[in-house]
Amino acid sequence: MKKIALISxxxxxxxxxxxxxxxxxxxxxxxDVMLAALELRGVAVQRIQLMNKDSLEMTAAEHTMxxxxxxxxxxxxxxxxxxxxxxxxxxxxxxxxxxxxxxxxPVVFTGAMRPYxxxxxxxxxxxxxxxxxxxxLRPGVYITxxxxxxxxxxxxxxxxxxxxxxxxxxxxxP
Amino acid sequence: MKKIALISxxxxxxxxxxxxxxxxxxxxxxxDVMLAALELRGVAVQRIQLMNKDSLEMTAAEHTMxxxxxxxxxxxxxxxxxxxxxxxxxxxxxxxxxxxxxxxxPVVFTGAMRPYxxxxxxxxxxxxxxxxxxxxLRPGVYITxxxxxxxxxxxxxxxxxxxxxxxxxxxxxP
Amino acid sequence: MKKIALISxxxxxxxxxxxxxxxxxxxxxxxDVMLAALELRGVAVQRIQLMNKDSLEMTAAEHTMxxxxxxxxxxxxxxxxxxxxxxxxxxxxxxxxxxxxxxxxPVVFTGAMRPYxxxxxxxxxxxxxxxxxxxxLRPGVYITxxxxxxxxxxxxxxxxxxxxxxxxxxxxxP
Amino acid sequence: MKKIALISxxxxxxxxxxxxxxxxxxxxxxxDVMLAALELRGVAVQRIQLMNKDSLEMTAAEHTMxxxxxxxxxxxxxxxxxxxxxxxxxxxxxxxxxxxxxxxxPVVFTGAMRPYxxxxxxxxxxxxxxxxxxxxLRPGVYITxxxxxxxxxxxxxxxxxxxxxxxxxxxxxP
Numbered sequence: 001m002k003k004i005a006l007i008s009x010x011x012x013x014x015x016x017x018x019x020x021x022x023x024x025x026x027x028x029x030x031x032d033v034m035l036a037a038l039e040l041r042g043v044a045v046q047r048i049q050l051m052n053k054d055s056l057e058m059t060a061a062e063h064t065m066x067x068x069x070x071x072x073x074x075x076x077x078x079x080x081x082x083x084x085x086x087x088x089x090x091x092x093x094x095x096x097x098x099x100x101x102x103x104x105x106p107v108v109f110t111g112a113m114r115p116y117x118x119x120x121x122x123x124x125x126x127x128x129x130x131x132x133x134x135x136x137l138r139p140g141v142y143i144t145x146x147x148x149x150x151x152x153x154x155x156x157x158x159x160x161x162x163x164x165x166x167x168x169x170x171x172x173x174p
Numbered sequence: 175m176k177k178i179a180l181i182s183x184x185x186x187x188x189x190x191x192x193x194x195x196x197x198x199x200x201x202x203x204x205x206d207v208m209l210a211a212l213e214l215r216g217v218a219v220q221r222i223q224l225m226n227k228d229s230l231e232m233t234a235a236e237h238t239m240x241x242x243x244x245x246x247x248x249x250x251x252x253x254x255x256x257x258x259x260x261x262x263x264x265x266x267x268x269x270x271x272x273x274x275x276x277x278x279x280p281v282v283f284t285g286a287m288r289p290y291x292x293x294x295x296x297x298x299x300x301x302x303x304x305x306x307x308x309x310x311l312r313p314g315v316y317i318t319x320x321x322x323x324x325x326x327x328x329x330x331x332x333x334x335x336x337x338x339x340x341x342x343x344x345x346x347x348p
Numbered sequence: 349m350k351k352i353a354l355i356s357x358x359x360x361x362x363x364x365x366x367x368x369x370x371x372x373x374x375x376x377x378x379x380d381v382m383l384a385a386l387e388l389r390g391v392a393v394q395r396i397q398l399m400n401k402d403s404l405e406m407t408a409a410e411h412t413m414x415x416x417x418x419x420x421x422x423x424x425x426x427x428x429x430x431x432x433x434x435x436x437x438x439x440x441x442x443x444x445x446x447x448x449x450x451x452x453x454p455v456v457f458t459g460a461m462r463p464y465x466x467x468x469x470x471x472x473x474x475x476x477x478x479x480x481x482x483x484x485l486r487p488g489v490y491i492t493x494x495x496x497x498x499x500x501x502x503x504x505x506x507x508x509x510x511x512x513x514x515x516x517x518x519x520x521x522p
Numbered sequence: 523m524k525k526i527a528l529i530s531x532x533x534x535x536x537x538x539x540x541x542x543x544x545x546x547x548x549x550x551x552x553x554d555v556m557l558a559a560l561e562l563r564g565v566a567v568q569r570i571q572l573m574n575k576d577s578l579e580m581t582a583a584e585h586t587m588x589x590x591x592x593x594x595x596x597x598x599x600x601x602x603x604x605x606x607x608x609x610x611x612x613x614x615x616x617x618x619x620x621x622x623x624x625x626x627x628p629v630v631f632t633g634a635m636r637p638y639x640x641x642x643x644x645x646x647x648x649x650x651x652x653x654x655x656x657x658x659l660r661p662g663v664y665i666t667x668x669x670x671x672x673x674x675x676x677x678x679x680x681x682x683x684x685x686x687x688x689x690x691x692x693x694x695x696p
Contacts (some may be wrong), residue, residue: 296384
């Protein structure tokens with residue numbers, strides 16, 4: 001049985017709809033609902049609800065806290081998945097590489113462009129991919145989304161395409 | 175851009191409901207609908223619709239044809255995903271190992287316990303996992319389902335649990 | 349607050365998937381799940397789980413029991429909805445007209461051609477319509493499905509179209 | 523075959539998600555997608571896309587235009603459904619009563635508290651109810667939502683409950 005830590009920090013993937021205000025916001029975590037819909041064999045998921053924020057509102061201290069938590073859980077588990085808002089996801093990823101270089105076990109960031117609450121969301125695909133990739137990758141810091149695995153450092157969000165790229169480098173270090 | 179062959183052979187995952195007979199059967203392929211719902215970056219999927227059968231009805235010749243097609247596509251692509259009925263999936267996987275040992279690129283089998291047509295299906299999870307795993311695994315023959323990757327030979331269906339295991343061995347060869 | 353009795357008898361609408369046998373069958377009632385997904389104001393629904401059968405297997409005594417239960421609840425409530433398999437739905441409807449002519453309050457039968465468990469089901473549409481129609485119709489025996497209200501006697505299933513018609517008559521008595 | 527006009531004006535029900543801005547807005551009409559998911563027998567729906575606005579942004583002239591269009595279509599069809607933002611839905615309904623008193627055929631307003639794009643929406647329920655109610659009601663101006671039919675004048679939105687009521691009056695005129 002593999003032990004995977006699942007750290008949630010908020011972001012679009014976890015936004016829910018408030019019908020009185022008519023707005024999408026980070027209020028309650030939907031990750032437990034998403035996990036319940038997956039059938040996971042041979043994996044024990046340990047949930048860490050760190051924060052629930054739009055990443056545009058994260059401070060430098062919060063990026064550091066996310067990186068430190070990921071590093072600590074990487075020592076205690078066989079791998080770590082971090083659910084994060086896409087706008088500043090790369091900041092937390094780069095911070096982790098700055099702090100520890102290569103963590104003890106793989107740390108895979110993921111997020112979504114369209115909240116889980118939407119009928120047409122990429123949240124389930126991305127969480128499914130992250131939970132699988134974290135079992136197959138060697139220690140390092142990665143993002144998995146949209147059928148693609150990219151390794152930090154050097155990952156950036158392509159705001160036009162609504163996804164991530166690693167300009168001028170291979171997807172993963174050899 | 176990675177080139178992945180996606181071979182469909184039928185099975186529960188592709189069963190659709192016929193409202194006049196009230197039965198689930200393998201008639202049309204739903205894989206294209208499933209693919210359209212995924213957001214895939216950096217992957218070009220080549221579809222091969224080989225057959226659309228409940229695997230309980232597959233002949234020895236058909237298992238061999240599936241294995242040979244997977245081997246041929248493994249030479250032409252960066253990886254192969256085979257969608258298959260779970261009841262006889264292991265036969266096709268073992269046949270491929272018998273025929274070629276280790277194919278040129280990874281061949282990942284997958285399927286589902288509950289058809290895509292159902293509200294509560296494992297089809298999307300399993301296809302998502304297979305399309306990701308095939309990019310990360312080294313050459314070999316595997317099954318990916320329910321958050322787990324197992325390597326042939328030696329994989330069997332656990333009919334009680336409704337999933338696959340590899341008794342008395344590690345998940346993957348070292 | 350209107351009091352509506354909701355009698356369930358089974359049928360396609362309530363069929364669920366058994367992943368070990370690979371078959372759809374009437375085992376547990378999904379009506380409570382369906383009700384929980386609706387937002388109902390001004391209506392108190394009283395659930396009566398009478399049986400859970402494919403209507404092709406109903407005996408004459410069971411059709412009579414359904415009709416008698418509907419008549420009894422029509423005396424106690426402001427209206428009655430009966431969820432029924434479509435194959436023999438008309439038998440129960442005609443039986444009710446034979447037994448009591450016009451019940452005290454409206455009795456609306458409904459069902460589905462595709463189980464609620466399917467992604468592409470007509471179950472929610474038909475239940476929603478029946479719960480609304482029963483509030484607006486005058487006392488009588490009806491079927492509501494597929495955006496249409498038809499009055500008994502004289503309703504038959506059109507097995508080609510997969511819906512109901514009332515040949516040679518207006519939809520409802522004037 | 524009944525002829526029903528379906529007038530869309532926008533509102534929460536038609537809001538879609540823009541993944542680049544992360545906001546829900548009225549851009550494209552989703553009513554055609556919703557209609558395609560319904561199975562409608564004996565009803566011919568004529569679509570009129572009048573505008574696609576959050577009703578909080580409607581001007582007095584627009585409320586009048588909606589009322590006049592509904593009145594005109596009520597003369598040409600067997601009934602009219604108007605999809606409208608809930609915040610100012612009552613203004614358009616009252617305007618129609620002021621202008622024509624009782625239209626030639628029933629006019630049924632509806633909307634949603636949660637956009638169709640959400641997994642957990644009331645849009646399908648409310649549209650289904652409106653399309654059924656318009657066939658059963660006598661000429662008048664109504665709102666149908668959440669399993670309830672209320673007649674204008676005198677309908678108001680209850681912003682606490684997120685639904686409509688008709689304070690101090692029966693649901694419908696006798």
